[in-house]
Amino acid sequence: MTGSPNLSFRPLETHDLKAISLVHYRACLIAYQFMNWSYSLQEVEAWYSPKFAEWSWTLAAFEADAMAGFIALEGRHVDQLFVDPSCHRRGAGSALLERAIASAHASAHGRFTLNVFEQNFAARAFYEKHGFRERDRWMNEEEGAIDLLYVREG
Numbered sequence: 001m002t003g004s005p006n007l008s009f010r011p012l013e014t015h016d017l018k019a020i021s022l023v024h025y026r027a028c029l030i031a032y033q034f035m036n037w038s039y040s041l042q043e044v045e046a047w048y049s050p051k052f053a054e055w056s057w058t059l060a061a062f063e064a065d066a067m068a069g070f071i072a073l074e075g076r077h078v079d080q081l082f083v084d085p086s087c088h089r090r091g092a093g094s095a096l097l098e099r100a101i102a103s104a105h106a107s108a109h110g111r112f113t114l115n116v117f118e119q120n121f122a123a124r125a126f127y128e129k130h131g132f133r134e135r136d137r138w139m140n141e142e143e144g145a146i147d148l149l150y151v152r153e154g
Helices: 014-031 041-048 092-107 121-129
Strands: 007-010 057-063 066-074 077-083 112-117 133-140 145-152
Touching: 007 092, 014 041, 014 057, 014 066, 014 077, 057 092, 066 092, 077 092, 112 121, 121 145
Parallel strands: 077 112
Antiparallel strands: 007 057, 057 066, 066 077, 112 145, 133 145
């Protein structure tokens, strides 16, 4: 499995709300510049608060005591995968995604899905590198951007 030797992993816990909100907030300020993403940290936290109950599997990556990134699945759908910009291109995202797929494969093989914005080119390249392919597209009216369904068979 990929990953920095400096990373440690554990499942998300509800007390991680502030940490995942901060990672999400910082990552979106960069990744979603094409849509002028402008939610406040408090809005992100309020959005994440009920999400823990929806997730079937989670994992956080830490570099020392700081959260480097996290992934959350709803069944075989990657609901959230964010890496703090300070940790980009150091293997945290790949390590999280590979661990999620390996964990699900331990129970049964099957397809994985996720949604990604069409103009989020860095994320699309990352997911394509990990075997995901575009299968559908639609206008996300709430965000005013084209959303894509990516699928990984196997």
